[in-house]
Each structure stands twice: as structure tokens, then as C-alpha cells.
Amino acid sequence: MIEQSPESSPISSTPKPEVSDLSRRGLLRGAAAGAVGAASLSSLAGLALPPSVALAAPQTPQIAPATPHLAPVVELARGGQLREYWVQADSFFHNIIPTGVDGMTGNTFTASQTSFWAIGYRAFTPNWEKPLPGNADIGANTGIPGPIFRGEVGDTIRVHFRNNDTYYKQAHTVSVHGLYFTVENDGGWAWMLRDRPGTSVEFGQTYTYEWKAIPRSVGTWPYHDHGKHFDPGRGTVVVEAGAELGLYGMAAITDQNTPAVDVEMTSIWSSFYSGDIPGLSQDFHTFDGLAYLGNTPTMRAKIGQRVRWRMVSLGNDFHTFHVHGHSWMHNGRFDDTIVVGPGATLTFDYVEDAAPGQWFYHCHVPMHVMGPGMGGMIGLYTVTA
Numbered sequence: 001m002i003e004q005s006p007e008s009s010p011i012s013s014t015p016k017p018e019v020s021d022l023s024r025r026g027l028l029r030g031a032a033a034g035a036v037g038a039a040s041l042s043s044l045a046g047l048a049l050p051p052s053v054a055l056a057a058p059q060t061p062q063i064a065p066a067t068p069h070l071a072p073v074v075e076l077a078r079g080g081q082l083r084e085y086w087v088q089a090d091s092f093f094h095n096i097i098p099t100g101v102d103g104m105t106g107n108t109f110t111a112s113q114t115s116f117w118a119i120g121y122r123a124f125t126p127n128w129e130k131p132l133p134g135n136a137d138i139g140a141n142t143g144i145p146g147p148i149f150r151g152e153v154g155d156t157i158r159v160h161f162r163n164n165d166t167y168y169k170q171a172h173t174v175s176v177h178g179l180y181f182t183v184e185n186d187g188g189w190a191w192m193l194r195d196r197p198g199t200s201v202e203f204g205q206t207y208t209y210e211w212k213a214i215p216r217s218v219g220t221w222p223y224h225d226h227g228k229h230f231d232p233g234r235g236t237v238v239v240e241a242g243a244e245l246g247l248y249g250m251a252a253i254t255d256q257n258t259p260a261v262d263v264e265m266t267s268i269w270s271s272f273y274s275g276d277i278p279g280l281s282q283d284f285h286t287f288d289g290l291a292y293l294g295n296t297p298t299m300r301a302k303i304g305q306r307v308r309w310r311m312v313s314l315g316n317d318f319h320t321f322h323v324h325g326h327s328w329m330h331n332g333r334f335d336d337t338i339v340v341g342p343g344a345t346l347t348f349d350y351v352e353d354a355a356p357g358q359w360f361y362h363c364h365v366p367m368h369v370m371g372p373g374m375g376g377m378i379g380l381y382t383v384t385a
């Protein structure tokens, strides 16, 4: 019996800690270490208050929203939700350049040069009954990338994961950055810790991961397969091979200080290396698993709209993210090209004020755009009046 249902998994067999329990433990640990600031402590303490207090929160006088000790009151009223996702790792044949044309150079590709057996996370209805249609909340849900996991500080994100990797039949996991969780919810495999639950979910098995959004979780984070390394077929064992084949997505965590926006543009950068993956004629550097103009996602905004970019970088390369016709405030200065390394993320907001037209967004490492022997990281961004 290899099926490991959520009910029988090591995580689910013990009662899930309530948010208040976690908060209390976090509070004690923080106090002992002396490493948690007053605002964070009050945030955690705020989460531990009973629901009756939470309901009373909106009546609390909102004197100065920026005052740190008032922040948890608003957090309390909005956080504390359980957000459940039913996610499946599926293998499927994926074409990185669906049009067969690089829209910048005019170079053409055959499907056999740009297609491979990918693996992706897809969000499903409860008990993995059927795939969810794509929407603004979870994204396109096509598999590459996986669904966007969203939460507010105080929320619990529970991911019911099923490994349906029918092609490679390898073990996979879901490992997230930036949230609070125990090691049994980490999903990071190592030979010397190979008995740790949740680090090797075999083909056909399930496992439930549970993570908490705490004050330091605000932002954009990758999640990806961090399971046992394997050889996708070129004779080389590849670390995080599942992630290279497409098992990745992002988590977006907000709090009461996160401004509302009108348009959110999400993009995950990853590379498919021909030395690792059978079938590919060159390396491809991609946005959401797609390469070259006319294939990568087109971003859209209207002048005056509040825009947020959320981006995740994965793979072996450092990228420099650049948008034509725009600049934005980043780390205290205006910028239009930002370096992002593997596993790191980039999030920024602005009000759309560029001239109307079709702009490029791209990695500013020239070889990541058009090679030779690699490339693809360029897309269109349409600004309308």
C-alpha cells in the first residue's frame, strides 16, 4: 500500500496546531531569543487573541495606521484563514516555443527542437477530482508555473500534494521559502535525513504540507520540488531535477500594509538546459516556461493603474530584469534593471505612467535573450491609455 493519504500522513496524523498555539510558541521562542522586535511580538500576540476579540477589532479607533502597535489589530481582522490547496504534480509534453518563431530575430524552430517531458504543479478541486480553471488568484494553472499560493499574515496555507508524475515516476516534494513551518513541512530531501517525512513523496503517494504566514513572510516567494535528485535522461543526475523540469510556483503573502493594486504581473524565470533534458536543441531561458517574443506572456496595464510585479528566479543563472519605458523606486533609488539570482525574488509597485505602446520586458544578459546556444527571456508589455 503505497498510497499515503493526507489523513495517514505523519503531518495529519497528529492534530494540526491551531494558529493560536503556533503564535504562543513563536512568542515564547522569540522572547527567549530576544530576536523578535516589539512590532513582531505584538503581531504574534495579536494572532493568539480569541475570535471574539478579532470581531471587535474593526471598532478599535484607527488613530494612526502607521503606528506599529496598531498594525496587528488590522491583521487580526483579516488574517487567520485556512487556505487549502489540492495540488498535483503532473507530467506532460511541453513546447517552450509554441509559435515555432523567435519574434525578435525571426529564427524558426521545429517543435521537436523545443519540446520535452515536463512536470508541473496543477491546482485541483478537493481530493484532486478535477483541475481548476485558471484565474487571477491562482494564475493560468497550466502546470508551468504552478498555482499562486496566496495568504495574509496570520493565515495557514495547507497544500495537499499528490505525485502523479506518470512519465518519470520520480519522487517529488513541495518546498516553500519564507513561511513558518516545521522540518516535516519543508520538503527538502537529503540522503542523511532520508527518513524525514515529506521529503520523498513517491509516484502515486500524497502528502500534506502546512505553512504559516507570519510577519516576516510578507512578500513573494518561490516554491519548488526539492526532492531526491535524479537523471532526466541525459546520463547526468541533476539536483532539484523536478524543479528544472517545471515543478515550481510562487507564494504571495500580504499584510495590512500591502497596498492594493489594479494589475498584478507575475513571472517566474527558469532555465531548461539541453545538457540535462532530453529533446532540447539548446538551452532555453524562459518566462513562465516559454521562450522568445511572441511566445512569452504579454503583460498589460492602463495608464493610471497601480501595477505590481511579482517575480521569482530559478535555475543556475543570475538575471538582470529590465523593462523598457519604465523606471521604479527600488531600494531607495529609481531603477529599471535589477539583478536577481537563483532562488531570489523581485517585487515592486508603481503607477503606470509610461507612454502608450508595446514595450519589452527582458533579462538584460544578452545571451539569455538570444544566445547563441541559449536564450528566450524577452516578452511584450502593452501600455494603453
Ligand SMILES: [Cu+2]
Binding pocket: 285, 317, 318, 319, 320, 363, 364, 365, 368, 377
Ligand atoms: Cu538572464
